[in-house]
Amino acid sequence: MHATTKVVRNESSAAVTLAVDLAKDVFELAFADAAGRIVERKRLKRKPFAQCLQNRAPLRVVMEACGSAHAWARRFARLGHAVELLPAQHVRPYVRRNKTDRADAAGLLEAARCGDIRPVPVKTPAQQGTQGLHRIREHHKAERTAAINTVRGLLREFGFAIPAGADKVRPAVLAALEDGDNDIPMDLRHALAGLLDRITDCQEAMGGIEKQLAEIARRDTRSQRLMAASGVGLITATAMSAGIGDFARFPSGRHFASALGLTPREYSSGGSRKLGRITKRGDVYLRTLLIHGARSALVAAHTARKRGQPLDRTQHWALALAERKGHNKAAVALANKTARRLWAAEHHGTSFDPEHVSRREQAAG
Numbered sequence: 001m002h003a004t005t006k007v008v009r010n011e012s013s014a015a016v017t018l019a020v021d022l023a024k025d026v027f028e029l030a031f032a033d034a035a036g037r038i039v040e041r042k043r044l045k046r047k048p049f050a051q052c053l054q055n056r057a058p059l060r061v062v063m064e065a066c067g068s069a070h071a072w073a074r075r076f077a078r079l080g081h082a083v084e085l086l087p088a089q090h091v092r093p094y095v096r097r098n099k100t101d102r103a104d105a106a107g108l109l110e111a112a113r114c115g116d117i118r119p120v121p122v123k124t125p126a127q128q129g130t131q132g133l134h135r136i137r138e139h140h141k142a143e144r145t146a147a148i149n150t151v152r153g154l155l156r157e158f159g160f161a162i163p164a165g166a167d168k169v170r171p172a173v174l175a176a177l178e179d180g181d182n183d184i185p186m187d188l189r190h191a192l193a194g195l196l197d198r199i200t201d202c203q204e205a206m207g208g209i210e211k212q213l214a215e216i217a218r219r220d221t222r223s224q225r226l227m228a229a230s231g232v233g234l235i236t237a238t239a240m241s242a243g244i245g246d247f248a249r250f251p252s253g254r255h256f257a258s259a260l261g262l263t264p265r266e267y268s269s270g271g272s273r274k275l276g277r278i279t280k281r282g283d284v285y286l287r288t289l290l291i292h293g294a295r296s297a298l299v300a301a302h303t304a305r306k307r308g309q310p311l312d313r314t315q316h317w318a319l320a321l322a323e324r325k326g327h328n329k330a331a332v333a334l335a336n337k338t339a340r341r342l343w344a345a346e347h348h349g350t351s352f353d354p355e356h357v358s359r360r361e362q363a364a365g
Helices: 046-051 069-078 088-094 101-112 125-156 166-178 186-219 221-226 234-244 253-259 284-306 313-325 327-348 359-364
Strands: 002-006 017-021 026-032 038-045 060-064 082-086 264-269 272-278
Touching: 017 101, 026 046, 026 101, 038 046, 038 101, 060 069, 060 101, 069 082, 082 088, 082 101, 088 101, 125 166, 125 186, 125 234, 166 186, 186 221, 186 234, 221 234, 221 327, 234 284, 253 327, 284 313, 284 327, 313 327
Parallel strands: 017 060, 060 082
Antiparallel strands: 002 038, 017 026, 026 038, 264 272
16 A cells, blocks of 8 residues: 655645654655645555655654654654654644544644644663563563462352462462362362462562663663662662653653642632642553552651651651541652652752752741
């Protein structure tokens, strides 16, 4: 398939922007002039698409930040083109009428003219590789969790209740399988033993990936700086370093926290301002890691206070907030504060300081 449609407006019109609707096999291209008018359209298969920009003058190439976008962006950038990846959720409102490949390409051109839409930075192969390790680790974790839940449910039908905790599953199941006086059929015993082996394989695979991430963090100074913050460990630091890229693209720590979906959803009109729950926009994985890390830090603060150990300023603040608003809200608020402080530490080139007092806090009190 190789179809080309030209829209002739005048002989002086020249394409300066290219919008590409990415797909697996068939790609829709729309070339626009400086005024944003479409002057040429193409519909190409994968091989012709990979070669279509090799001998063209430098263009501004606009694509949605979706599957395979970063690989194509790096390829076109090497050819001398200026590539922009736009968030897919911000492009959708510019698609008029019914959804087609032609309409999607035209919507990309309209979205590219909006200065308020911030492009997504093109990831390097190393960043995508680190993110791939995280995805594989999550796959093994989900498979391990599913196997554990299956084992728990099956043994509960025979009167065995396994205590909470993944580390308690294997001893409990082995004890049930070695007990010859219970009612578990022999065929099911063999199948359960196979599930135990699968759980062990998943745990070993996760451990192997964590060793790879530790080696990546050893070479990445930014991951090492991020791990200095409370509630940020190896997994969160490497995921954030690979997923966020350059922290400088965010104007402030508040913008960074907002991009992660950790700020309240606002319902305001006129003189009435209402704040609701967090927006939950942005990277779900990073937001989840930050919130879970904040929960862990909050629990550690509770434990330290019970033992009479000294607390830093952030721990005092988090515990006081938990007493007023509850554990969950305090954990999310602590994740928000951690994100803003991580941005500030990267922006100013300093180490993370739990005793830091912001200008707003100094003015308030």
